[in-house]
Amino acid sequence: MTRFVTRRAVLGGMAAGAVAGAGLGGNAWAAKGTSASTAAEPYVAFPVGAGGGPAGSDRVHALQIGDPAAGTVLVLVPGQFGAANDFRLLARDLVAAVPGVQVWAVDRREENLADRAGFATADPLAYYLDGHYHSQDPAASGFMADWGLPQTLSDLRTVVEAASCCGRRKVILGGHSWGATTAAVYAAWDFDGRPGHRDLAGLALIDGGVLGAFNGGGEAPDNSAEKVRQRLDAISGGAVFDMSLAAVGVGTRSESTQIWYQLAGWYAHLDPHGTSVLQPRLPDALRPANTLTNAALLGLLVDQSFGWPNDISVHSGTFSATGDWTDTGITPISRVATAYAGPEPTVWQWYWPARLSVDLDAADVFADTDVTRSLGLRIQHATGIDVPLFAFQTSAYQGTAVTAAQKLASASRVPFTSFQTDTTMNHLDPLFAATAKNTATQSLATFVRRLV
Incomplete structure (x- = not known):
């Protein structure tokens, strides 16, 4: 989904202060929309190489949306802590707008570690918040110390090759946030002598990338050899999970925030106007006085008006006088609920490897250096990239996402580009915004249409 990094140490405090002062006003929220059928949207597993994890973890998945006979497949990679359902709504809009295209939304192998069984019970809240679910013990997860970018890209290539159907279909590779970084690095990667970009017909980067794409948000990575060594030492010492999301303030485990957000989506989708079943369980710092x-x-939990940082929020609306929700922004809360609810796939990856964070930060240089080589990163073909490039940016990073994409294009052999900006959007709006208001989907459709 997005880059939830430890730099945002004040995250919880920002949200708490905003919630405490939130008022109630406005009109009642509109009636719940009807979800589209998912019968023709299979969630397909692909075996991948051994990673040392528990049984069933040596596979990745792709949520497949659109005509399976399409001649072009857009493979999309979610960002940090993101999962395949990030892209379901965007994909539906895209395949409706561009005939001849199918979208595959990727779930990394880490998603196999999440326990989704509670959503098949009569009381998901009790299953998760009362601790009945299976939680991955970091002390028993040493295998994740090696789940970095080389394995992620090897797994992703399995999906890309399957999508290409032995070269009979074109593959455009894209992603959101750190998923955009992953896609760009794939294009520059050396797969046993073959550049990754030779597998592709295009690149699509949504609010992310390389070469300083996130710098405008104050997130320039420290990729000095000493800093990288310190981070690797911490992983070797047992800190195998990236714990950034704990800053939200709803729990201290790697998966706590993801569970809360999915439960919120689940109940909002199931019974939007019913009294919140989660509100009494919120921590004091986040619980409003009004019902x-x-x-x-x-x-x-998701709207930017309550003080959440740009990169974890949307423009949706506000409370009504009765404590219901009023949609006033570009992203209806019903669409967020549809995506967040899941149950499988969902928009949340429970366990993010700390090693993958190290590697993706290091990959920002987009070149073969001493540090990248020390991490096993094979970024050897950046200047040879010769496929069309799309980049879209929101207000999240103050213009650096497109500036970075321009650097990539100017230093390579990219034949043509499409760079688009919508500063009325926050970082997550491109994933869930209403069809008619989603300039990210609209501009991506125009780009993809040129490649079909």
Whole structure:
């Protein structure tokens, strides 16, 4: 989904202060929309190489949306802590706009570690918040110390090759946030002498990338050899999970925030106007005094008006006088609920390897250096990239996402580009915004249409 990095240490405090001062006003929220059928949207598993994890973890998945006979496949990679359902709504809009295209949204192998069984029970809240689910013990997860970018790209190539159907279909590779970084690095990667870009017909980077794409948000990575060594030492010492999301303030485990957000989406989708079942369980710092509906509770957790940073929020709306939700922005809360609810796939990856964070930060240089080589990163073909490039940026990084894409294009053999900006969007709006208001999907459709 997005880059939830430890630099945002004030995250919880920002949200708490905003919630405490939130008022109630406006009109009642519109009626819940009807979800599209998912019968023709298979979630397909692909075996991948051994990674040392538990049984069933040596596979990745792709949520496949659109005509399976399409001649072009857009493979999309989610960002940090993101998962395949990030792209379901965007994909539906895209395949409706561009005939001849199918979208595959990728779930990394880490997603196999999440326990989704609670959503098949009568009381998912009790299953998860009362600790009945299976939690991955970091002390028993040493195998994740090696789940870095080389393995991620090897796994991704399995999906790309399957999508290409032995070269009979074109493959455009893209992603959101750190998923965009992953896609760009794939294009520059050396796969046993073959440049990754030779597998592709195009690159699509949504609010992310390399070469300083995130710098405008104050997130320039420290990739000095000493800093990298310190981070690797911490991983060797047992800190195998990236714990950034704990800053949200709803739990201390790697998966705590993801569970809360999915539960919020689940109940908002199931019964949007009913009294929130989660509100009494919120930590004191985040719990408003006024009674909210399930939809409003989800809005509290995702809307930018409550003080959440740009890169974890959307423009949705506000509380009504009755504690329900009123849509006033570009992203209806019902679409967020549809995506967040899942149950499988969902928008949340529970366990993000700390090693993958190290590697993706290091890959920002987009070149073969002493540090990247020490990490086993094979970024050897950046200047040879010769496929069309699309880049879209929101307000999240103050213009650096497109500036970085321009650097990539000027230093390579990219034949043509499409660079688009919509500063009315926050970082997550491109994933869930209403069809008619989603300039990311609209501009991506125009780009993809040129390649079909």
